[in-house]
Amino acid sequence: xxxxxxxxxxxxxxxxxxxxxxxxxxxxxxxxxxxxxxxxxxxxxxxxxxxxxxxxxxxxxxxxxxxxxxxxxxxxxxxxxxxxxxxxxxxxxxxxxxxxxxxxxxxxxxxxxxxxxxxxxxxxxxxxxxxxxxxxxxxxxxxxxxxxxxxxxxxxxxxxxxxxxxxxxxxxxxxxxxxxxxxxxxxxxxxxxxxxxxxxxxxxxxxxxxxxxxxxxxxxxxxxxxxxxxxxxxxxxxxxxxxxxxxxxxxxxxxxxxxxxxxxxxxxx
Numbered sequence: 052x053x054x055x056x057x058x059x060x061x062x063x064x065x066x067x068x069x070x071x072x073x074x075x076x077x078x079x080x081x082x083x084x085x086x087x088x089x090x091x092x093x094x095x096x097x098x099x100x101x102x103x104x105x106x107x108x109x110x111x112x113x114x115x116x117x118x119x120x121x122x123x124x125x126x127x128x129x130x131x132x133x134x135x136x137x138x139x140x141x142x143x144x145x146x147x148x149x150x151x152x153x154x155x156x157x158x159x160x161x162x163x164x165x166x167x168x169x170x171x172x173x174x175x176x177x178x179x180x181x182x183x184x185x186x187x188x189x190x191x192x193x194x195x196x197x198x199x200x201x202x203x204x205x206x207x208x209x210x211x212x213x214x215x216x217x218x219x220x221x222x223x224x225x226x227x228x229x230x231x232x233x234x235x236x237x238x239x240x241x242x243x244x245x246x247x248x249x250x251x252x253x254x255x256x257x258x259x260x261x262x263x264x265x266x267x268x269x270x271x272x273x274x275x276x277x278x279x280x281x282x283x284x285x286x287x288x289x290x291x292x293x294x295x296x297x298x299x300x301x302x303x304x305x306x307x308x309x310x311x312x313x314x315x316x317x318x319x320x
Contacts (some may be wrong), residue, residue, distance in 0.1 A: 054086045054124070073234075076259040082145050082316035089312050090126045095119055095127075096150055100274070104149035104286070106141075112176070113237040113290035113299070115143035124148035130270045131310040133177075135170070144265045149286035157280040158315055159183040162198065162247045166311040169237045170287060172303025175204035176294030179244055181281040185216045195276030197253060198229075200244040205297040210244070212255035214265045217273040230255075230263040241311050248277065285310060 088100050105118045114135060117123045123146055124133050135147040153228050165179045181197040188194060196215035213229035234242060234257070245256040255263040267275040290299055 060319055073236075073240055073258045075243055076141055076256070078316075081164050081318055083319045085161070085317045086158070086315040087313060088131070090129055090131050090310065094126060095126055095132060096119065100155050101150050101152060102155060104151055104284070107143065110148065110291040110293070111286065112288045112294065113143065113174075114145040114288060115140050115145040116149045117146050117285070118148060120146075120148070122146070124150055129311070131285075132307050133211075133238060133285060133287050133308040133310070135175070135289050135307055137304040139262055145289045145301075147286060147287045147289060151282060151284050153184055153282040155282075156315065158248075158276075158317075159280045159281045160248050160250060160315040160317070162245065163283065164312070164314045164316075165199065165283075165285070166241050167200070167244060167285075168197055168239070168241045169202055169207075170208075170306035170308050170311040171204060171207045171238045172300055172306050173204045173297070174290050174294055174299030174301070174308050175202075175287040176304065177202055177308045178284070178286055178288065180284050181246075182284060184277070184282050189272065189276065190275045191215075193217045193272060193276060194279070195281075197246055197248070197277070197281060199246045199274075201238065201253065203294055203296075204300075204303070208235070208237060210234060210237060210242075210257060212246075212257075212263045214253060214263075216276055218268075222273075227263075232260065232262055241309070248281075253277065283313065285313075 064099045068277050103118045104116045132147045137145055140146045169177055179200040183194040192215050198213040209231050209241055211229060211231040219228045243258050247254040251266040251267045
């Protein structure tokens, strides 16, 4: 009887775990895989696919982004780990990594999937996002920005998807620009963050849920800069205009973001 009861309890436990697991949508057969990293190796991120932003970059953030440093970016146990630390380094008090695919993975239209587990702590600001490969051509914000996922540590259960254009940033026409959703387990479970980029719209998903659809309102650069190739950025910022807007807690560090895989698809002809 005890054995049977134990078995029933065990089945109930696993059923509960499965029921709470993030729902991953079935991939539409119209998509063809064209680029990916499954992180089935150990050491630094694959240099054929990834580079780095280096130094102090933007947004009044507090970290120094390092280059090819295992402490801040490494592949282990089948995952890419991006890790922020409190440490003195090249005149800064914090280090982190910003891993980029620029000129190694650049796309115009398609579906970008990133399965990730997020860090937490006051001051933390992880992001999965995209910028134009030729950033100097138009500058920011005219060249556009696609934020697949952002989270700030003072609101750790809420993830955001956002589109930036000249119209939304300079003209302040932000209706339909950004949406967010609360997740139960963004730090303890992997969730799938997705953008589907079409010639006439951007669709954002978290797991199986469509979060935001941003249409091409007008066929001008100010309204729709998404006519050039973009590349992927995966980073943990610390502090900054948004990350530190409600203070920071350096005692939360180190913190890591884990990436299970990155997959990029194009529509089949």
